[in-house]
Amino acid sequence: MGYSSELGNELLRENIAHMLSQYRGIPVQADEILITRGSQMALYLTALSLIQPGDVVLIENPGYAPAWQVLRQAGAQLIPIPVDDEGIQIEAVESVCRRTSVKALLTTPQHQFPTTVTLKADRRMALLELSHQYGFTIIEDDYDHEFHYGTKVPLPLASFAHGGPILYISSLSKLIAPAVRIGFVTGPPAFIQAAATLRSIIDRQGDNVLEQAVAELMQAGEIQKHARRALNVYRQRHAQTHQFLQQYLADAVTYRVPEGGLAYWIRFNQSRNIPELTKQLQQQGVSVIDTDAFSYEGAGLNALRIGFASLTSPEMEQVLQVLQKTL
Amino acid sequence: MGYSSELGNELLRENIAHMLSQYRGIPVQADEILITRGSQMALYLTALSLIQPGDVVLIENPGYAPAWQVLRQAGAQLIPIPVDDEGIQIEAVESVCRRTSVKALLTTPQHQFPTTVTLKADRRMALLELSHQYGFTIIEDDYDHEFHYGTKVPLPLASFAHGGPILYISSLSKLIAPAVRIGFVTGPPAFIQAAATLRSIIDRQGDNVLEQAVAELMQAGEIQKHARRALNVYRQRHAQTHQFLQQYLADAVTYRVPEGGLAYWIRFNQSRNIPELTKQLQQQGVSVIDTDAFSYEGAGLNALRIGFASLTSPEMEQVLQVLQKTL
Numbered sequence: 001m002g003y004s005s006e007l008g009n010e011l012l013r014e015n016i017a018h019m020l021s022q023y024r025g026i027p028v029q030a031d032e033i034l035i036t037r038g039s040q041m042a043l044y045l046t047a048l049s050l051i052q053p054g055d056v057v058l059i060e061n062p063g064y065a066p067a068w069q070v071l072r073q074a075g076a077q078l079i080p081i082p083v084d085d086e087g088i089q090i091e092a093v094e095s096v097c098r099r100t101s102v103k104a105l106l107t108t109p110q111h112q113f114p115t116t117v118t119l120k121a122d123r124r125m126a127l128l129e130l131s132h133q134y135g136f137t138i139i140e141d142d143y144d145h146e147f148h149y150g151t152k153v154p155l156p157l158a159s160f161a162h163g164g165p166i167l168y169i170s171s172l173s174k175l176i177a178p179a180v181r182i183g184f185v186t187g188p189p190a191f192i193q194a195a196a197t198l199r200s201i202i203d204r205q206g207d208n209v210l211e212q213a214v215a216e217l218m219q220a221g222e223i224q225k226h227a228r229r230a231l232n233v234y235r236q237r238h239a240q241t242h243q244f245l246q247q248y249l250a251d252a253v254t255y256r257v258p259e260g261g262l263a264y265w266i267r268f269n270q271s272r273n274i275p276e277l278t279k280q281l282q283q284q285g286v287s288v289i290d291t292d293a294f295s296y297e298g299a300g301l302n303a304l305r306i307g308f309a310s311l312t313s314p315e316m317e318q319v320l321q322v323l324q325k326t327l
Numbered sequence: 328m329g330y331s332s333e334l335g336n337e338l339l340r341e342n343i344a345h346m347l348s349q350y351r352g353i354p355v356q357a358d359e360i361l362i363t364r365g366s367q368m369a370l371y372l373t374a375l376s377l378i379q380p381g382d383v384v385l386i387e388n389p390g391y392a393p394a395w396q397v398l399r400q401a402g403a404q405l406i407p408i409p410v411d412d413e414g415i416q417i418e419a420v421e422s423v424c425r426r427t428s429v430k431a432l433l434t435t436p437q438h439q440f441p442t443t444v445t446l447k448a449d450r451r452m453a454l455l456e457l458s459h460q461y462g463f464t465i466i467e468d469d470y471d472h473e474f475h476y477g478t479k480v481p482l483p484l485a486s487f488a489h490g491g492p493i494l495y496i497s498s499l500s501k502l503i504a505p506a507v508r509i510g511f512v513t514g515p516p517a518f519i520q521a522a523a524t525l526r527s528i529i530d531r532q533g534d535n536v537l538e539q540a541v542a543e544l545m546q547a548g549e550i551q552k553h554a555r556r557a558l559n560v561y562r563q564r565h566a567q568t569h570q571f572l573q574q575y576l577a578d579a580v581t582y583r584v585p586e587g588g589l590a591y592w593i594r595f596n597q598s599r600n601i602p603e604l605t606k607q608l609q610q611q612g613v614s615v616i617d618t619d620a621f622s623y624e625g626a627g628l629n630a631l632r633i634g635f636a637s638l639t640s641p642e643m644e645q646v647l648q649v650l651q652k653t654l
Contacts, residue, residue: 037364041530069528181534201396203368207508207534 006200007192008035008184009211015218016184024145025159026168028186034195035206039143039171039183043067043106045195045202046139046167046185047074055103058096058136060088062294062301064113067106067141076103080296083112085256087119090126097134104137109157110145111261114294114305118154118259128160138166144174146227148260149235158186167191172214174262175227181207182214234262237308237316244317245306248324262309268302268327277304277326284322333527334519335362335511336538342545343511351472352486353495355513361522362533366470366498366510370394370433372522372529373466373494373512374401382430385423385463387415389621389628391440394433394468403430407623410439412583414446417453424461431464436484437472438588441621441632445481445586455487465493471501473554475587476562485513494518499541501589502554508534509541561589564635564643571644572633575651589636595629595654604631604653611649 007013013030020026020033036042051057053075059068061080068078079102081092088107096102107127109119119127131138140157148154158168171183185195217223241264242257253266278290291301304323308316334340340357347353347360363369378384380402386395388407395405406429408419415434423429434454436446446454458465467484475481485495498510512522544550568591569584580593605617618628631650635643 037530040528044529066528066531073525073528181530181532198400201367201393201400202371202529203364203508204393205508207537210534 006196006205007031007033008206009208009215011219012182012211012215013184015215019218020168020186024142025155026186032189032192033184033186034192034199035211036183036185036199037203037206038173038181039141039169040066040070041181041199041203042169042171042183042185043139043141044070044073045198046169046187047071047076048198049191049194050074050104050137050139050167051076052103056096056100057103058093058105059296060107060112061296062114062291063106063296064108064141065293068296071106078296081105083115083117085117087112087117087123088127090123090130093127093130097130097136102134102136104139105131106139106141107157108141108143110142110148110154111258113141113143114263114291114303115265116258116261116263116305117256117265118148121154124154124157124160128157131166140166140168142168142170144261145170146175147231147234147262149231149238150259153260165191172223175223175230176214180210180214182211234309237311237313240313241306241308241316241320244320248317248320249327252324252327263305263307266304266306268304271300272302272327274300274302274304280326281322284326286319286322333523333532334358334360335533336535336542338546339509339538339542340511342542346545347495347513351469352482353513359516359519360511360513361519361526362538363510363512363526364530364533365500365508366468366496367393367397368508368526368530369496369498369510369512370466370468371397371400372525373496373514374398374403375525376518376521377401377431377464377466377494378403379430383423383427384430385420385432386623387434387439388623389441389618390433390623391435391468392620395623398433405623408432410442410444412444414439414444414450415454417450417457420454420457424457424463429461429463431466432458433466433468434484435468435470437469437475437481438585440468440470441590441618441630442592443585443588443590443632444583444592445475448481451481451484451487455484458493467493467495469495469497471588472497473502474558474561474589476558476565477586480587492518499550502550502557503541507537507541509538561636564638564640567640568633568635568643568647571647575644575647576654579651579654590632590634593631593633595631598627599629599654601627601629601631607653608649611653613646613649 013033016033017028017030020028047070051074055076057071057076058079058081060083079096082089142156158166167187169185173180255264255266274292275290278288281288288304291303295301340360343360344355344357347355374397378401382403384398384403385408386405387410406423409416469483485493494514496512582591582593601619602617605615608615615631618630622628
């Protein structure tokens with residue numbers, strides 16, 4: 001219950017190092033990991049340690065707006081890169097690199113936020129190649145790695161050694177519960193040390209009791225068992241959502257079945273006022289996020305992100321019936 | 328276990344508001360309080376919300392070096408103000424105000440860190456007057472308010488309404504346990520909103536489960552009971568430490584009996600090499616902090632801070648015997 005290491009609980013770092021080495025192809029030691037309060041703080045510490053005011057950082061568009069706020073807070077100049085059905089567009093990355101010095105690129109290759117697209121293998125290789133060639137750092141946010149439904153789970157970019165430096169951010173919050181704020185970042189020792197120093201300035205230490213408890217659960221294999229059970233539940237919900245989307249909204253929307261993650265990204269065939277639709281749904285008890293915030297330009301994306309993690313089959317059916325009726 | 332308000336748990340904010348109104352003379356509402364991960368984060372959010380790069384901030388010297396790091400991180404230009412046996416020197420504050428524009432002053436009036444001095448009443452009034460006259464913000468860090476042994480507990484500066492703006496930071500960590508990272512800051516609504524927005528960027532939310540638990544313990548009066556018991560234990564340890572200091576070190580050191588807090592500040596009558604002494608004590612199992620870090624100029628303070636909170640009477644006797652022998 002006293003003061004503890006600024007890197008976070010050691011047993012937890014050992015268990016995360018083991019998980020990354022064994023299951024994600026990222027060979028790291030416990031002292032190359034900094035535990036944080038969720039991936040948001042991991043990104044904040046990463047951004048402030050890496051970025052000097054004025055540095056150019058490429059971001060995915062559409063993307064995770066709270067991450068843009070963090071990068072801007074660090075003084076970054078953001079350049080949006082379009083995302084299509086195969087993930088972030090490599091030509092656009094290269095085009096920017098050719099005309100300006102790029103410090104870093106923030107990407108969510110496993111399940112792109114918000115579009116859910118898994119970055120295709122050839123694009124992964126091309127991105128690593130570009131980071132090597134132009135010397136930019138890849139910040140990889142792998143926020144829900146565990147939840148992938150295909151037979152082949154892609155390895156993180158950070159598992160490939162031949163690119164430039166990669167700072168890899170992930171989280172246990174999606175696996176355990178949003179309120180369990182445990183994220184982490186791995187990277188070169190000098191970076192981890194800088195980030196840890198900053199962390200001690202912001203927030204002296206993490207929750208050592210919680211971290212020890214989670215570490216012991218990982219050590220005993222309980223977290224892994226929970227992950228397998230959760231994956232089975234989510235796989236069912238993933239399939240059911242597809243079925244209900246076909247049943248109720250096949251004519252109204254276009255979507256790709258996501259390879260993983262906890263949401264569908266559905267695009268409306270007709271032009272819709274998304275803020276208005278969001279409000280109407282909320283009045284009927286259906287809570288959805290206004291997706292226009294995910295557009296860098298603030299332009300309408302004419303899409304919704306349908307999260308299925310916390311909805312039972314009857315609940316999801318009801319949600320999509322309400323959506324159908326509202327449309 | 329889901330996502331929660333960026334201001335922190337509402338029941339906890341209500342209970343803290345009640346505590347501040349009833350026991351510390353600070354009439355605030357629950358929505359004027361931002362819960363943080365300990366007072367370190369409260370200061371970080373305060374500094375980044377208040378300070379523009381280049382702003383002049385006055386700090387106490389000697390003082391709490393980690394706070395200086397936070398202020399520098401926010402871009403502040405620090406000017407140290409000497410602390411004497413009555414607290415921060417008002418003339419020095421006024422002298423700086425006369426020649427330059429001062430944005431803020433960081434102070435620990437209740438039990439100055441590290442010297443333990445309680446700021447005298449006339450200086451409190453003078454400081455409030457200066458903040459009003461020169462328009463600087465007082466950042467009051469009241470990190471161990473509960474532990475005061477005199478019959479009259481001074482009210483925080485923030486309880487006096489006639490000064491300039493006061494941002495009041497405090498913590499429950501000293502009261503419950505270092506690992507229970509619950510701090511808070513109160514201030515004008517616009518400030519709290521700015522700090523809360525920044526908080527959501529850094530660290531989406533606090534530990535809602537912990538905050539709810541602590542709130543329920545406050546609501547039931549358990550925290551207050553614990554505070555009274557702890558105060559009694561600490562009052563005894565405070566008196567015993569004085570007794571042992573007289574018994575073993577009366578000739579070697581000079582000190583004032585602190586009115587409150589959890590440590591004695593002892594100054595050596597002869598000049599000592601404090602880093603070396605610190606090392607020698609640590610080799611004998613006595614953990615003390617190298618106090619030279621508390622000096623803004625890095626000059627030797629020729630003093631030690633003897634914390635008594637976690638030591639039983641026989642342990643403290645042993646510690647001071649070891650110190651006597653080592654001297």
